[in-house]
Amino acid sequence: MAMRDSLPAVLPATGIAALARRIAGLPLGVSFAGLWLVAMVVIALGAEFMLPYSITAFDLKARLMPPVLFGGGIAHPLGTDELGRDVFSRLLLSIRMSLLIAFFGTLIATTLGTALGFLAAHFRGRLESVILMAIDFQASMPFMIIALSVLAFFGNCLPLFIALMGFHSWERYARISRGLTLAANEQGYAAAVRQLGAGPGRIYGLHILPNIASTLIVSMTLTFPEIILLESGLSFLGLGVQPPLTSLGNMVGYGREYITRAPWIMLAPAGVIVLTTLSISLLGDWLRDRLDPTLR
Amino acid sequence: MAAPLLVLRNLTVDFHNGERLSRAVDIAEFEIGAGEAVGVVGESGSGKSVTWLAALGLLPTRASVGGSVRIDGQELVGAPAATLERLRGKRIAMIFQDPSSCLNPVHRIGWQLSEALGLHRGLESAAAQAEALRLLDQVGIADARRRLSDYPHQLSGGLNQRVMIAMALAGQPDLLVADEPTTALDATIQAQILVLLRTIRRDTGMALVLISHDLGVVAENVDRVAVMYAGRLVEEAMGADLFGAARHPYTQGLLAALPALTGPRQRLTAIPGTVPDPWSVSSGCRFAPRCPVAEPRCAQQPPPSRRIGLLHRAACHLAVEAGRSVWAMPQAAE
Amino acid sequence: MTALLKAVDLCRDYRVHTGRGLFAAKAILRAVDGVSFEIEAGRTLGLVGESGCGKSTTGKLALGLIAPTSGSVRYRGVAMPPTGSPPWRELRRKMQMVYQDPLGALDRRLPVGVQIMEPLVIHGTLLPNEHRERAAAVMEAVGLLPHQFDRYPHELSGGQRQRVVLARALMTEPNLLVCDEPISALDVSIQAQVVNLLLDLQDRLGIAYLFISHDLRVVRQVSHDVAVMYLGRIVEQGEAESLFAEPAHPYTRALVSAIPVTGGGSRRERLLLQGDPPSPVDVPTGCAFHPRCPFEVAQCRSERPKLEPLPGGHPGGRRVACHRVGEPAFRVAA
């Protein structure tokens, strides 16, 4: 739907054949990124149906087993930790947790930021100045520091942590939605619809939001990996997701202690983080070129 | 007539846009004499600007240029970068539509003028300063000394265009290409700039190519006019001939579409349809789909460039009589 | 008889920053300064002037899209309701705007047909199943083809998009259209199509236009009356043909003489203005035009001229704001 603008009006060929042709036409990197992300989403949705072992199941006979191609057995494809727990099982649950946090964080940031941007553009005046000041502040203060101090003051629990991640980069959406709304209000389609007599609900919901959606989506491909990086960084430091819950950063932090004896404990989640953020960035770059030549 | 200053032969410009290739310019033959003022008229996408950017090698790399452009016998198409750099500003200078964005925002006017003077005349510091002052005077900028230390954003669009003209004069070129020099300016400022261009041409004797979409701007300021449509030259004539006795249906249509400024108001003659997409392919006349007198052959064979009178040529299959507009014929009814 | 739209003494101020940052100096920019006019049903008032003279702001004030700082707008004798209020929205059926950039004024993500029907949806006029019928009728009236109903704006040409904007504006059968530079973004060969269409629609539907443009030729073509604006004020107003034939205010004379003509232009009066228009933040005292006026005297610097009927009775109800316009020597001096 969103691609209608940039693609020439091709007659809709029949379903799957067209889809296959379209996928075949993608750059290799983008197709790989897409496949990886699909796999991640499947894991995030169905992690508990795929677990070979419970993550608390000890197997003291198989402690610190290397992964399957490095001398380990097929029973533990990614090896085990020092208590003989299966790394692969743990990894699946970590992926789910990290994606969940990043997903809700991005959602909160987008909703909050877009709403504030609309408010600023709609009411202008004092409200706009206040929102602009908050944007400036947020953009200039490193979010890592804000996050750390909030965690220090409030302590940590999962809902708070997710909400905190949602405050990351809201200002990007506020800036985009305010800017594009002002442009549309000045001489553009929103001004035109307004002078037709349409109310704000119609103007924002039916016209502005669909029009800026592609830009927002492209920005989400920036925010999503940023939140993964932030979350895993904090969890790595032991200040993010708390045990018994586990996330990718958490696993890396834990695996760090065995870096000399069992580097796979750390490398498996680290690899997942890098591949996931890289995939989303690649996909985002590709989307940006497709959807929104005005960005960058 | 003496040997022409500039000669274009079979000039083509193609843009590669993804898989699409579009021919933006396709000119068989065009000449400019020394000291001559030529107007080039066309709508957006007619190739009127691209032609001259191509001649100076200023197009991006996704454009490929073929054919030949020679100034005093020296070939420009495919010439090495160093040759072109020596020619630009020195033999052929160019000014553009939006003067305020054509001046570098972080350098002072004086710096930018001195740069051109240093490049083309080898003038340094004090000598460059003095010459820069003289040039600003010549283009009618009051208080020139103060302006030298101003930045472009401190000057109005009209003043910036004067600065651009001064900069173009710095190399004492044989030819000035002015690409829509007044389009971004207000009517009263446009009048000032056009008068300035006339004065300078009288004083320096350089040749001028004035590119515009506005027939009026061209009519008052040049000797000869060339009309372009969809990358091709459709008619070429002395100003009076063209405005008095246009022979190509497109030129006639453009003139008829222009509201009069005096006399009773009459319904305008509108050219139907729209300008063709640059990537659309047509072997015949590009104007045929909109032409009221088009015949089957117009869509198939490229129109010959016909010589109609002294310095008057038109690219049309039909020999339209002088003084008769195809738009006034019965079949031209909307 | 009450006029369709009557604007009395409209003023509109903007607060502008003359610098950057929190404590930058603020200034008041008076974009429109005491403008009054009337538009009668089925007639066209042309509004001309250079960029920044306040003509677009006047257009928005006339529609009530922005509130005036002082002064009033009355539609059929009733005061304009506050912007955005339900009665204001209701009134949109009767007055509509046509924009310079039709692509910007259309939603790129919706087929044009849906957008053409949108006014009916907003105002709940007609039954939903009649919307499409009405849209088809209006599309035909503005020269759009039925299959274009499902097209997206970017699939149409500039002229067709402007027809779509017009069709949308006409859906609720308005009495007044404010056209803000409706043809300046269009190609020369397309402009005449749209001008003719506007005139045809007025003939058939009896719509009144406030036609805003910097192009004097086009304004003369479409307008019954013309008002000339300079720095937020109307300096001359009157019947179109006579105003362009015999402009009285020095600014109007300069504007008219600045239009280049095709074919022998030496017969006309030449009045070349010096310098640029002053910044609207810092409007000169007295007559705002005096720093550029060749006829300026002491009175012009101190006393603001009123818009008054031309002495000696002039056809077309001409009114001029100039101290010297009544002097017998004045016209000779030109």
Next chain:
Amino acid sequence: MLTFAVSRLLRAGLTILFVMTFAFVVLRLSGDPALLIMSVDAPPEAIAAFRKAWGLERPLWEQYLAYVGHATTGDFGKSMRDGRPAIELVMERVPATLAITLPALALKIGIGIPAGIYAALHRNTFADRLTMAVSVAGFTMPSFVLALVLVLIFAVTLGWLPASGADSPIHAILPIVTLGTAGAAIMARFTRSAMLEVLGQPYIRAASAKGVTWPRVVARHALPNAAIPTVTIIGFMIGSLVAGAVVVETVFAWPGVGRLLVSAVANRDLSVVQAILMVIAAWMVSANLAVDLAYGWLDPRVRGASAGGH
């Protein structure tokens, strides 16, 4: 220029005040500050003394004023771990942090900017794509992963460099490389897009049209303009030097402010957290101020506007 500087200074002050208010509000929202700061098992009379010292029984606005007063003089209370003034603890860690972040900054600028310029000038060539691919990989890799991979290669496997500690300058190499890599990637990407933007401007074509040679167009016409947005990102990098070092200092056990912050957060040592927050805010505000001044120096439009406009 004067009003410009004054307005920037005032804005800087406002930002600091904003951070103080933020800390004050969050502290109040999170519960009884006396209990939070003194810890729950402190003797009741100590808590009462603390309440009195911080004026917690007075009205909220008075408390706020007192808080701001304390904070402006650098008094954030004592660290609950060793009882020393929090600000002292923080300040003595600053040199260590600068010792790795400043060389890292040099690395970011020294590699990122030339790479970005090169990529922009050779747009769509193999070199450009390679630079951008490396750059994407550089900033999608979390710093702790990069740090651990470097440790795995250079410390564990090759044994060339120490894995952690701060005993000698050699120890600083891995932290500096880790910090510099991601920053250089961002810098390169940003410089490239700034440069491409400038190269597309009409004045670049106009400079070519007047006969300026291409190297000179790049050096004298494009670079000064591309420098303007680039300064913003450099300023932001300077402002976030400390924040960026949090993870890396912890991984390499480098005794800087970042590591202190992590342990303070983990132990909920709120005085220290507040002190660090204010130090970072002051640092960041100074960096922004420097950017603004650099802007005025690089961009005559900003200068002109601040001098009263046109």
